[in-house]
Structures are given as structure tokens and as C-alpha cells.
Amino acid sequence: MSAIYLGIDVGSVSTNVVVLNQQCQLLTSVYLRTHGQPILAIQEGLRRVVATLGRDLEVAGVGTTGSGRGLAAVMTGADVVKNEITAHAVAASYAVPGVQTVLEIGGQDSKIIILRQGVVTDFAMNTVCAAGTGSFLDQQAARLGIPIEDFGRLALGAQNPVRIAGRCAVFAESDMIHKQQQGHPLNDIVAGLCEALVRNYLNNVGKGKEILPPVVFQGGVAANAGMRQAFSRALGTEVIVPEHFGVMGAFGAALLAREAGPKVSSFRGFELTEREFRTGGFECRGCTNHCEVVELKEGKEILARWGDRCGKWSNAVAV
Amino acid sequence: MKSVKNKQWRLGVPRALLYYYYGPWWEAFFQALGVETVVSPPTGREIMDRGVGLAVAEACLPVKVYYGHAAWLAPRVDVLFVPRLVSVEHKAFICPKLMGLPDMLRAAIKDCPPVLAPTVDLARRPDEGLQAAIRAIARALDVRVGEAAAAGETAGARYREWLARQREAGAWLGNGPPGGCPAGRSPSPGEGQAARGAVPLTVGVIGHSYLLYDRYLGLDIPNKIARLGGRVVLPENLAPEAGERACHQLPKRLYWTLGRKIMGTALYLMEQASIDGLIHLTAFGCGPDSLVGDLAERYAHRRSKPFLLLTLDEHTGEAGLNTRLEAFMDMLKRRRTA
Numbered sequence: 001m002s003a004i005y006l007g008i009d010v011g012s013v014s015t016n017v018v019v020l021n022q023q024c025q026l027l028t029s030v031y032l033r034t035h036g037q038p039i040l041a042i043q044e045g046l047r048r049v050v051a052t053l054g055r056d057l058e059v060a061g062v063g064t065t066g067s068g069r070g071l072a073a074v075m076t077g078a079d080v081v082k083n084e085i086t087a088h089a090v091a092a093s094y095a096v097p098g099v100q101t102v103l104e105i106g107g108q109d110s111k112i113i114i115l116r117q118g119v120v121t122d123f124a125m126n127t128v129c130a131a132g133t134g135s136f137l138d139q140q141a142a143r144l145g146i147p148i149e150d151f152g153r154l155a156l157g158a159q160n161p162v163r164i165a166g167r168c169a170v171f172a173e174s175d176m177i178h179k180q181q182q183g184h185p186l187n188d189i190v191a192g193l194c195e196a197l198v199r200n201y202l203n204n205v206g207k208g209k210e211i212l213p214p215v216v217f218q219g220g221v222a223a224n225a226g227m228r229q230a231f232s233r234a235l236g237t238e239v240i241v242p243e244h245f246g247v248m249g250a251f252g253a254a255l256l257a258r259e260a261g262p263k264v265s266s267f268r269g270f271e272l273t274e275r276e277f278r279t280g281g282f283e284c285r286g287c288t289n290h291c292e293v294v295e296l297k298e299g300k301e302i303l304a305r306w307g308d309r310c311g312k313w314s315n316a317v318a319v
Numbered sequence: 320m321k322s323v324k325n326k327q328w329r330l331g332v333p334r335a336l337l338y339y340y341y342g343p344w345w346e347a348f349f350q351a352l353g354v355e356t357v358v359s360p361p362t363g364r365e366i367m368d369r370g371v372g373l374a375v376a377e378a379c380l381p382v383k384v385y386y387g388h389a390a391w392l393a394p395r396v397d398v399l400f401v402p403r404l405v406s407v408e409h410k411a412f413i414c415p416k417l418m419g420l421p422d423m424l425r426a427a428i429k430d431c432p433p434v435l436a437p438t439v440d441l442a443r444r445p446d447e448g449l450q451a452a453i454r455a456i457a458r459a460l461d462v463r464v465g466e467a468a469a470a471g472e473t474a475g476a477r478y479r480e481w482l483a484r485q486r487e488a489g490a491w492l493g494n495g496p497p498g499g500c501p502a503g504r505s506p507s508p509g510e511g512q513a514a515r516g517a518v519p520l521t522v523g524v525i526g527h528s529y530l531l532y533d534r535y536l537g538l539d540i541p542n543k544i545a546r547l548g549g550r551v552v553l554p555e556n557l558a559p560e561a562g563e564r565a566c567h568q569l570p571k572r573l574y575w576t577l578g579r580k581i582m583g584t585a586l587y588l589m590e591q592a593s594i595d596g597l598i599h600l601t602a603f604g605c606g607p608d609s610l611v612g613d614l615a616e617r618y619a620h621r622r623s624k625p626f627l628l629l630t631l632d633e634h635t636g637e638a639g640l641n642t643r644l645e646a647f648m649d650m651l652k653r654r655r656t657a
Contacts (some may be wrong), residue, residue: 067638085646118645119657120650121623125643127630226557288363289535307538 001061005051006267007254008042008076009087009247010034010068013107013134014220018250019049020258024062024094027054029247038068042075043273050270059267060261063087063253070258074296075302077268080147080257087252089113089120092143092216095242098298100212103239104248105201105221107134112206122204134220136169140176140193148224151190156287158191166198172196194226196215198234204317207219218245275299284308324571326354326460330435331396334359335390337404339528340577345400347477351470352462357396359388362535366391371633372428379604380632381529382416384536389431391423399424399434402452405444414607435459466506485555519550520651523588525615526559526579526600527608528555530631538631538640540600547648550596554584561587569614578607585615589624595651598624598644603632625651 006025007018015038016032029043031094050057063080065087073081078201092102093115102113110133116123126133128316141148155161162184164175172193179189202211215237221227232239244251281294293313295305307315326527327588332338338345342358349356361367362384370387371380386469389399401421404413435457441448449471457467521543530537531553541551554562562583565571569586573579581599599615601608612628619626627647629640 031535067642083642083645083649085642087650117657119653120646121625121654123646123650125639127639288360288365290364309535 003058004053004094005258006059006062006076007087007250007257008045008064008072008078009066009084009249009253010038010042010064011066011084011221011249012109014246015045015068016050016247016250017042017045017065018244018247018254018275019053020251020254022258024255024258026244026251028186029244031162031246031248033053034068039075039277039279042072043067043277044124046270050273055270057270059265060255061254061265062267063255063257063260065249065253068245070304070306071279071296075268076272078257078289079265079267080253080260082253082256084249085111085113085123085125086120087249087256088218089115089123089252090255090259091120091191091244091248092218092242092250093246094251095248096214096216096240099214099240101209101215103201103215103217104219105133105217105227106219106249109133110201110205110219110221112201112209114209114211122209124207124209126205136172137157137197137221140173143173143243144190146186146190152194152223152225152227154187155191155194155224156229158187159185160188161191161195162188163196164189165193173260174239191226191230194224195234199229202234211214211235214240216240216242217269218242220246220249222246231287277303281307286310286312323466326352328354328460329395330354330356331389331392331399331432332356332358333385333392333399333401334361335385335388335533336420336529337402337413339532341478342475343481344478344596344607345402348470349400349598351473352460352467354460356400356518357392359391362387362533364535367535367633374421377604378416379602379608380534381536381602381605381632382420384533385420386424386427386576389429393428393430393432396432399432401434401436403436403438405438405440406448407439407576408441409445411574411579412442413576414561414605417535445512469499475546482555491506519548520595520648521552521593522549522648522651523552523584523594523597524600525554525584525588525597527577527602529606530600530602537600538637540598540629540640540644543641543644544598544648547644548647551589554580554635555582557587565590573611575607575611581608582611585611586618589619589622591624594624595655596627596647598627598629598647601628603630625654 003022009016010013013034015032015034019027021027030040030048032045034041037263058174061236062078064078065082065084067079088104092099100115104111109126110124113120138148141151162179166170176189217231218240222241228239275298278297279294284291284293289309291308293305293307296303305317308314328580366387367384370383373386373390374383392399403418403421405418406412418455421434425434437452439452453467453471454464457464524541544551562580565586566579566583573582588597597619599612601612616628617625
């Protein structure tokens with residue numbers, strides 16, 4: 001029985017679980033769609049880990065990240081809860097030592113992380129616009145009737161990428177329809193879209209950032225060869241896609257759990273896949289803020305509450 | 320105006336915008352004159368939602384919140400006190416959206432009570448400008464000019480004491496200027512710092528007072544940083560001259576009073592070795608902020624001082640903001656140990 005580290009990244013679109021051994025080698029990884037049901041996704045993820053590696057596992061540490069990191073941490077008894085920027089930076093640094101720029105595009109958010117000598121010196125996340133993220137590409141692929149897996153390959157076959165306004169997802173879509181009506185070939189439109197999204201990313205998220213090689217591109221969208229090509233063209237440098245690009249957040253969380261080195265992990269055991277967790281919510285009427293309080297229950301026991309600004313409800317639960 | 324004898328007016332003071340700069344002056348002034356004032360409660364969801372509904376779409380969020388406070392006060396008071404602050408110092412100005420508040424409120428709020436809106440313009444002759452404003456209030460309240468002038472002296476003294484207290488605080492301990500959270504959770508001194516044992520990370524948090532001290536509107540960022548183990552330094556903790564001097568390095572004088580104050584604080588703090596990083600809180604739609612924010616960021620980059628720009632609007636999600644703050648604090652921590 002060897003000790004392992006679990007990394008769990010609960011994102012808006014996907015939930016990923018990564019298992020590392022003591023030597024930081026990746027034993028297995030699971031990539032699942034969250035489908036708006038993080039609890040089920042986490043349970044399914046852990047179930048698959050057991051299915052692949054067997055039950056005889058000694059969990060030495062658990063790290064969670066992503067927008068659902070708080071929920072995942074309470075459910076699993078995590079040792080480390082980290083924001084996704086730190087987790088992605090740690091993973092990229094491990095995969096590509098000396099990396100100076102990390103481009104990360106996920107389901108609904110995108111970020112850029114600047115590192116120097118292995119330390120994050122600057123970062124940015126998309127704020128008001130989700131154009132260019134995985135969800136938008138998914139939607140456009142569906143509209144064009146092409147499987148998302150073929151999207152990148154189509155873009156690579158383009159002769160003359162068309163120019164599409166990437167400023168806004170809605171305008172980009174109407175622009176694409178217009179180009180289709182004019183009779184441009186699909187390849188050129190798809191390639192044009194990739195270029196537009198890269199432009200949008202560099203002008204918004206990457207605004208004012210000093211992008212130096214080595215550049216690492218990770219997150220689900222890095223699977224898209226069209227986006228990879230568009231990035232390396234726009235930046236004039238090679239863009240490295242690490243082997244586990246789709247689960248780098250979870251990878252980073254596992255690395256952080258290992259780095260934290262808890263003597264005994266507070267992991268609640270793989271049995272939690274069979275327990276019943278429920279979330280419920282209510283609006284607190286204690287003051288005029290009317291906070292939306294969410295609570296996580298296991299059976300009848302309340303595990304945690306959050307969402308209240310004052311801490312009246314969250315502090316009432318001893319975690 | 321109403322038939323009640325003027326001095327018996329209940330005067331409504333919105334707890335928003337310039338209240339966070341001059342509230343103590345106003346309250347002391349009216350108290351000295353024996354006029355009852357009602358200050359609206361700290362911003363909460365109801366007040367914000369109401370303001371967002373009433374205000375013009377292109378206004379910045381703090382202005383929208385001001386509408387909410389005024390609307391809360393409207394049925395509860397005889398007169399709204401909305402001073403028209405044009406300029407509070409020689410040759411520098413307050414934002415035009417703030418100058419226009421009295422007119423915008425009259426147009427937007429249904430059954431708006433009379434608005435007491437003395438013009439304060441100190442751009443040309445500071446002393447005379449203040450005297451003129453005090454005379455205008457004296458006329459409206461029907462009190463003798465001498466009495467109002469004396470109240471102005473009292474208020475000025477109280478205001479200067481308040482400023483001095485803030486500076487002495489050195490780093491913020493949660494007992495800042497007027498306001499406070501309805502549900503009151505201020506960090507006890509040193510909260511979150513002891514846990515880490517080491518010297519706490521010191522973070523300069525800059526921005527308009529009405530964002531930094533309005534815990535609902537500003538998402539309680541100073542306290543959030545304290546909970547993440549940071550020691551917070553706010554603009555009010557510094558002597559104004561420090562920022563003023565730092566501003567001399569700019570190629571051109573900034574003529575927005577509040578923007579220059581923020582820029583000066585930023586420039587001063589980014590030159591201090593004891594400051595680990597800077598967080599600039601801005602409001603989406605704020606004209607001066609859009610320039611000052613970018614300018615401050617560029618200067619910070621040149622001095623390789625970590626800088627995080629956060630822009631708030633009514634759609635700002637707290638989750639994304641927490642992620643950024645956590646990542647920023649992690650970054651500072653890892654820089655230090657590297």
C-alpha cells in the first residue's frame with residue numbers, strides 16, 4: 001500500500017480528480033462534466049479512482065481547488081483548499097520548470113499567470129466576458145454542427161482565416177453567421193474564430209502583461225489544435241501544452257497537498273462516495289442584506305454553511 | 320419649502336459617497352446648530368437594489384448606491400442634505416457626477432423632499448468658498464450667519480481630530496471612519512496574523528473612501544485581507560503630504576482631488592519596502608478611476624511592486640473576487656519565501 005495524494009478541481013464545467021504518488025507521478029486522472037451537480041461529480045470522480053486503483057489506498061493528503069473548492073473540501077475533508085490561480089501556477093511550474101507565462105482557458109473562465117524564477121509575479125482573470133472560453137467554443141461547435149473534438153483539426157486546414165469580431169460572444173456569433181452566408185468555407189470560419197478568441201484573450205485578460213517564453217497553454221481548451229496554433233502565431237513563440245493539460249488545476253491541488261505535508265490527512269475516506277449529501281438554502285432575514293445562505297448536509301447532520309456576509313450561520317457550524 | 324420652522328427640520332444625510340470623507344464635519348456642524356440629522360443606515364442589499372433601479376445606467380455603482388440611500392431617507396425626513404461639492408481645494412475638482420447629485424436626485428426620486436444643496440467651491444479662493452457655503456446653509460435654515468460660522472469652526476475642529484485619529488491608527492484595525500457593518504464583524508486586532516506566526520504581509524489598499532469603508536458596496540475587502548493574514552494600510556492612515564509629495568513625480572498635475580489622493584497614496588506606498596503589495600479598488604464606470612487605475616498599475620510595474628486592480632459593479636461576484644484576493648496573498652507569500 002503506497003501513500004497517494006488526491007487533487008480535486010471542481011470547476012463550472014468539469015470536475016477533475018488527480019491521484020499522485022509520493023514521487024509526484026500521476027497514477028490516474030478523471031475528467032468529468034460537473035453538470036451543475038458538484039456533489040455527484042465529486043462522488044463519481046472518487047468512485048472512478050477506486051475503480052482504477054483499487055480500494056487499497058492510503059491517502060496522505062487531499063487538496064481542492066476551483067470554484068467548488070469549499071464544497072469539495074468540506075465533503076472530502078481536504079487538507080489544503082487553494083484558489084485555482086495558485087494551483088495552476090504550481091502545476092505548470094512542475095510540468096515545465098522555468099515557465100514564465102501560463103495561459104489557462106477553462107469552461108467559463110480564463111486566466112493568465114506570469115511567473116519569474118518560479119514565483120508568480122502577476123496574474124489576471126477574465127472579468128465581465130466569457131467570450132473565448134470553453135463554453136462558448138462548445139456552443140459554436142454545436143451550432144455549426146461539428147463535434148468539438150474536430151473543431152481544432154478543421155481550423156488547421158484553413159487557407160484564409162476570416163476576420164471575426166471577437167470582442168463579444170454575441171457579436172462573434174452574428175459575425176460568423178454573416179461569414180457563412182457569404183459563402184466562406186467552414187475551415188476558414190473556424191480558424192477565424194480561433195484567431196478572434198486569441199485576440200480577445202490577449203487584449204483583455206493579457207492586457208499589459210509581459211508575455212515571455214516558455215509559454216504554457218493549459219485548461220480544457222488547450223485540447224483545441226486551432227487555438228494552440230492561433231496562440232503561437234499571435235505570440236510568435238512556441239506554445240507548450242503539458243501532458244495533463246486538462247487536469248492541471250487538480251494536479252496543482254495534489255502537489256500543494258503534498259507540499260503541505262500533513263502528518264495525518266483529514267480525508268474522510270472513500271466511503272463518502274456512498275453517503276448521501278444534500279445542499280439546501282435559505283434567505284437570512286437577520287438584517288437588510290438578505291444573504292443567501294447555503295448549507296451542506298450529510299444525512300441529517302449539517303456539515304457546513306456559507307454565503308452569509310456576517311458569519312452568523314457559517315460560524316454556527318463547527319467544522 | 321415646508322412650513323415647519325426651519326430649525327426643526329429633520330435633515331436626511333445619505334450615508335454614501337462624500338459622507339465617507341466629510342460626514343463627521345457635517346454631523347458636528349448640524350449638531351452645533353441644534354438641527355436634527357438622520358443618517359441612512361449602512362448600505363445593504365435593499366438600499367443597493369433600490370439605487371440601481373433608480374439611477375441612470377451609466378452612473379458608477381457608488382452613485383447608484385447614493386440614490387438608494389436618498390430614497391430610503393425621502394419618506395423619513397423633511398429635507399435631504401445633498402451638498403454640491405464642486406471643489407474642496409485650490410484648483411482641483413470633485414467628479415462632475417457628484418456635483419450633479421442634487422439635480423439628478425430631484426429628477427429621479429418620486430416625492431423627493433426639498434433638497435438642501437449648498438454649493439461648495441473652493442477652487443479659486445478656498446476661505447471665501449467655505450464661508451459662502453456656510454452662509455447659504457444659514458439662510459436656508461434661517462439661523463444667524465454668525466451662529467453658523469461658529470458651528471463651522473466647531474465642525475472643522477472635530478473633522479481635523481477625526482483625520483488625526485485615522486492617521487494614528489497606522490494600520491487599520493477595523494474601527495475606521497463612519498459606517499460599519501450592520502452585522503458587525505470587524506476583525507479583532509491581529510486576527511489571522513497570529514495563525515501564521517511570521518511577520519504579517521502588509522498590503523496597501525487604495526481607492527475611494529466610499530468603496531473602502533462601505534462594507535457592502537466595497538465587499539469588505541480590507542477585512543477580507545485581514546482574515547487572509549494581511550496587515551492593511553489605507554490612504555487615511557498616511558499623512559496627506561506624503562501622497563502630495565509623491566505626486567510631484569507625475570509629468571502633469573492631476574486635477575481630480577480624489578483621484579490625486581489615490582494616486583499619491585499609491586505612489587508613496589509603492590516606494591515603501593515595508594509594503595508587500597498594493598490592491599486598488601475601483602468602481603466600474605468611474606472616469607477618474609479608469610485613468611488613475613491604469614496609471615498606478617504602470618508605475619507599480621516599473622517598481623516591480625505587486626499590484627492588483629479590482630473593479631466593482633453591481634454584477635461583481637464575490638466568488639471571483641475572493642479567488643483573486645486569495646491568489647494575490649498567496650503570490651505575496653511565495654515571493655517572500657522564494
